[in-house]
Amino acid sequence: MAKPSLLGLLLVAPALAMIGALFLYPLGFSLAAAFTEPGRGLSLAHFQKAYELYSTDILFTLFIVVVSTLLTALVSIAIAGILTLGETPWLVAALRALYRWPLFIPFIVAAQCMRTFLAKNGLMNNSFVALGLMEPLQATSLLDWRGIIITFVWKQVPFVTLMLAGAMASIDRATIEAGRNLGASRIRVLVELVLPQVAQTLLVGLVLSFVTMLSVLSVPMMVAGSQPTMLTVDMAFRINSYGDYATANALGVISYAIAGTVAWIYLRHSVKREVQA
Amino acid sequence: MRKRLLAAGLAAFFLSSAASAQTLNVATAGDQNMVDYIKDYLGPLFEKSHPGVKVVAVGTGPGDGGSQKIFEKLDAQKQAAAASDFDVVVIHQKAAGTMVQGDLLKKYRDSLPTGKLVTRDTATNSLGTDVSGYVMPMFHSQTAIAYNPDLIKSPPNNYAELREWVKKNPKQFGYNGIKGGMSGVAFVTGWISAFGGDPAKLEKGPYDAATKASWDKAMADLKEFNQNVVITPGNAGTLDMLNRGEIAMGPVWVDMFYTWKADGKLPPNMRLKLVSPGMPGQPMYYAIPSKTAQEKLAAEFIALATSPDVQAEGIVKRFNWYPGIDAKNLEGKLDQAAWNQLFADIPPDTLATNGKAFPIGPYFNDILETYEKKVAN
Numbered sequence: 001m002a003k004p005s006l007l008g009l010l011l012v013a014p015a016l017a018m019i020g021a022l023f024l025y026p027l028g029f030s031l032a033a034a035f036t037e038p039g040r041g042l043s044l045a046h047f048q049k050a051y052e053l054y055s056t057d058i059l060f061t062l063f064i065v066v067v068s069t070l071l072t073a074l075v076s077i078a079i080a081g082i083l084t085l086g087e088t089p090w091l092v093a094a095l096r097a098l099y100r101w102p103l104f105i106p107f108i109v110a111a112q113c114m115r116t117f118l119a120k121n122g123l124m125n126n127s128f129v130a131l132g133l134m135e136p137l138q139a140t141s142l143l144d145w146r147g148i149i150i151t152f153v154w155k156q157v158p159f160v161t162l163m164l165a166g167a168m169a170s171i172d173r174a175t176i177e178a179g180r181n182l183g184a185s186r187i188r189v190l191v192e193l194v195l196p197q198v199a200q201t202l203l204v205g206l207v208l209s210f211v212t213m214l215s216v217l218s219v220p221m222m223v224a225g226s227q228p229t230m231l232t233v234d235m236a237f238r239i240n241s242y243g244d245y246a247t248a249n250a251l252g253v254i255s256y257a258i259a260g261t262v263a264w265i266y267l268r269h270s271v272k273r274e275v276q277a
Numbered sequence: 278m279r280k281r282l283l284a285a286g287l288a289a290f291f292l293s294s295a296a297s298a299q300t301l302n303v304a305t306a307g308d309q310n311m312v313d314y315i316k317d318y319l320g321p322l323f324e325k326s327h328p329g330v331k332v333v334a335v336g337t338g339p340g341d342g343g344s345q346k347i348f349e350k351l352d353a354q355k356q357a358a359a360a361s362d363f364d365v366v367v368i369h370q371k372a373a374g375t376m377v378q379g380d381l382l383k384k385y386r387d388s389l390p391t392g393k394l395v396t397r398d399t400a401t402n403s404l405g406t407d408v409s410g411y412v413m414p415m416f417h418s419q420t421a422i423a424y425n426p427d428l429i430k431s432p433p434n435n436y437a438e439l440r441e442w443v444k445k446n447p448k449q450f451g452y453n454g455i456k457g458g459m460s461g462v463a464f465v466t467g468w469i470s471a472f473g474g475d476p477a478k479l480e481k482g483p484y485d486a487a488t489k490a491s492w493d494k495a496m497a498d499l500k501e502f503n504q505n506v507v508i509t510p511g512n513a514g515t516l517d518m519l520n521r522g523e524i525a526m527g528p529v530w531v532d533m534f535y536t537w538k539a540d541g542k543l544p545p546n547m548r549l550k551l552v553s554p555g556m557p558g559q560p561m562y563y564a565i566p567s568k569t570a571q572e573k574l575a576a577e578f579i580a581l582a583t584s585p586d587v588q589a590e591g592i593v594k595r596f597n598w599y600p601g602i603d604a605k606n607l608e609g610k611l612d613q614a615a616w617n618q619l620f621a622d623i624p625p626d627t628l629a630t631n632g633k634a635f636p637i638g639p640y641f642n643d644i645l646e647t648y649e650k651k652v653a654n
Contacts, residue, residue: 052650052654053646053649053650053653053654054649054654055654056653056654057654115510115514115517119517119518119521119523120518120521120523121521121522121523122521141507141523143510221457221510221511222510222511223510224510225453225454225457225507225508225509225510225514226453226454226455226456226457226461226508226510226653227454227503227508227652227653228653229456233456234456236342237455237456239342239345240338240340240341240342240345241340241341241342241645242642242645243345243348243349
């Protein structure tokens, strides 16, 4: 390994200083605030409070994010698979033109759209009724946990698909052709030949989506009612309503822990692969 | 070239600093409509009577959170011994008490020409803290149950009847919990007043930490009640669902209700009911930070904003709020139709008996926290 030059260090110094001042310092500060109590030193009181008031919400958050990630994986694999292996030109062209759109829509706008789209008498149900697919009395509102999941999946699928389709496009077509020539169905080619080669990319996309969804405030706030709700809403409520930064920080640490666990699984996986390689 | 640029920059700098000497900064908590009110109506009105003055309105966000931000900024400026860059602040009750106790506000009301037009006790008592002299109510707002008369012929008169009604009509009543805005909070505090013991003590104190324990039954009942209701996403969410016919009833802010109705976002036949023993309302206050450099100008601004003409035209007519000053001062300033509309569903005597204040600060926090612990979790 080359010796680090002074000039190189100088070049990265501004970036490092930014990370230190804008990320590490606040992170350390919120960790310290979560684990201490003024005048008493170290304490877990804030975590106890967080558990007492928000244990349901912690589970709810985990549930929402895990289910959304799994669904995102399924849908992205399906879309990327069609883009790579599809044999219906118009379908592939249409999908290719359409699938990226949600990427350009901010979460808050997506949430607002879903509010009118998924409501009991909203656009979706009204369309079904108008098409004769459903009786008006059967309409139910999806503005609860289902609404959050739908919004998240809708927003994150293009992101993961973009990465996945790119990775699939760059694998050796010969393996796919060989599989097809030997009579494997397209689904079998996708699952047994293509997916294993792009698993790493898929995992990266899903880990990033997981962390993103964990930190979204607008969607749970606007799409669903507040009982139960996601941790971001609880943090905002703690600060806005009580000025209680300590418990909010404790909830933040719990979020870090959840995100950290996923990052750890990912790191372990990629280290294992590197060792094998 | 460079010299000319420099000169232009300097000129711009001096111009802007000269202008800032005549700028009145008004920071308001509350929804965007509060910022718009100052920017589009009150500001231009004041600028007309005070040539050379520019009114700048800054919004800090809805609910108590917006007031909390104003408090944090003034407090930080006090710690740093710096002058305040807000000249007038518009705040909620909870923050007003804290700010008076923290010595962040000026005692200005007694010198205000409109100061004696205020009669409601919210001008002296803010959730249990004595704020007399420090604040001037901008308006009073009230929560009530909005309902669809097509679906409900005889709406419940009190909380107990409401509870029975919800049992018989599951998922037809909606409210926004406590994290989605103050109308839900108002409904919950009303519930505690109705079923949790002594309501007078909640509003007037003294605070007794042990009172919390006596709410257990009421909170357990509320949890059961919640099984049959819809939790909506926010005040606007409740109105949205009423509008789409997804619920038949729900607590809302009176002013928002009328504004939506006037904008055609709610069917014109929707009505309001202020159930007994009552639901809370709250004022928003004008106050002057103690470190402002423009006390005189700020006081003149507030005097204009609380004058009977502005209260009639700006507060009652534009926003359907109840006036901050005593309503009798508005006589003759408003046409009968505007006046009647405000009291159509909630006549003045109902407002007097069932229009409550929010509980004092510590009880208020206790209610919210007990709700989170016993009902939401």
